Amino acid sequence: MAVIRDVMPAFQLLQPTSIADAQKLLENQGHEAMVLAGGMDAFDWLKDRIRKPRAVVDLSGVEEMRGIRALSDGLEIGAITTLTEVVNHPVVTEHYGLLAQAASLVASPQIRNQGTLGGNVSQDTRCWYYRAGWPCYRAGGNICYADTPVGRNREHAILHAERCVAVNASDTAPALIALDAKFVIRTPQGERVVNAEDYFLGPEIDITRMNILKPGDLLTSIRIPSTWADAQFFFEKICDRNVWDFPLLNIASAIKLSADAIQDVRISVNAAAARPLRLKAVEDAVRGRARDASTGEMAGKLAVQGAAPLQFNAYKIPLMRNLVKRSITGVKEASWA
């Protein structure tokens, strides 16, 4: 258990300066390597001495992975670009405000200055049983301590729980899914580009991983196509505190209107399951309908179908229903009639 804090275990620090070198180092070290970007997730593991990697691959010197570049069809954001840079970038703010808003709500200014976009989407779950080093399913064991009659599971999953009930805590992930972003991954076999929603894994597929990265793989950048630039965006994060907290739920939507009807839409919710969920059924149901309260009501009900609450998180069902409703109508709670 985590009784010795702040004294990291010894490891070999590897500091590549190119993507190729970084990927090769990760490949060579295999399971024994840990990736260090902003360190907002990695240092917890190290200082709690829960993970004791043989090598830490520090990406801070890989300049290719930093910065925001314009593409002919959108933007490319390096994986180690800080969240503050994303929030303040004029093109992101002007055309992809959904991402800027989501990134601006991550934790605190200090953490956004240090935390990276790649790290935010790739962070491990915050389930405290798992992070305390208990031998749960996600840690390779045979039990979920959160899914027991007395487990503290107020923050845990209401959808797609499969043995493990931990949730993904990223704020930027649903925004990137709503923007139809592509994740660029360097693997031992070469470059691979996947849709944002396909980057994440649920426990039904692999209970020990939150995303598709395997040992030797490296998320290098995130591309945002211009398809959804300047659409009507909605992002809302519900958390216990207004600063420095993980979401109890968050939601991102991008809507294109034609007259008063919803021409096209993408909606994604996070912290409801172990991976951010794209609500395709809801998107299909609201497409072509008026953007009003009744459509939002219907969408909210549809979104929570199949939700299975745990002992202490039933509140998430009405919360998600209302968030989906608001994400369709674009009206936040304070101004809701």
Added chain:
Amino acid sequence: MGIVQWATSPLGQHVPIHIAWFLIWVAVIAAMAFLIVHAIYMRFFAKEKEFATDPKSFDAAQLPARVPRHSLTARLFHWVMAASMLALLFTAFLPKVGVQFDWVEYHWIAGTLLTLSILFHIVHASFFMDFWSIWPDRTDMRDAWNRVQRFFGQSAPPPRKFSKYPLENKLYHGAVMLTGLAVVITGIFMMFRVRTIFFPRNPYLFGDMTWGLMYVLHGLAGVGFITLIIVHIYFAVRPEKLPITAGMLVGTMSREFYLKEHDPSRWSIKSLNQPQRGSVDGD
């Protein structure tokens, strides 16, 4: 490198959590090694089977051309069990070797099917089949000892022909029965750890140590089945065993094969002159 993975429970107890997954490859390699050694032995060293001549006369003409061996019910059980067993193995171990998919639901459904088929088999074999035909008897033991002595070049009388099942078949059935009971019993309890349609989840049914031992036993039996099933399939496709394999498909074997390998006094078939009712002696 142990065969069991251990962890420290929240109460500080050192508990097993499951088998070490390299045992999957140990099971595969063990089966392949057996196959290779056996195939080489059969190809280059094995002698023609010799059986003791039966002093009692037997009128082969009274036998039907196709000797009944397995009833339709017995065959259906076998193939349902085989399908569920393969589904269990694939859903259990493919994710462990890198083929990721949503396996848990398929696994417990296949496990339920296996459990039901085994329950059916126990009742069917106990009350509607020749229950003792699959268990080794004294003749099997004596003949096995004679075969071992003859293998090592010592003088011993040739063994008698087989009853309905050769001793190897009976021993294999025993191994499958024990391994099967281990996976089924532990598997039923393990279903309390996941959401199924049968009973409410109850992860506190046992303590951490008991759960851990259950996972270990389930895992050991599971990897044991990898070896057992590979060996079973190998024998099923060996040329000299094909008539037996075909018997599990069509229910019968040829009169010639029956007379060559089986002892009519140990596995009697109702003759053609006897009335049809009850004449099918195959299970």
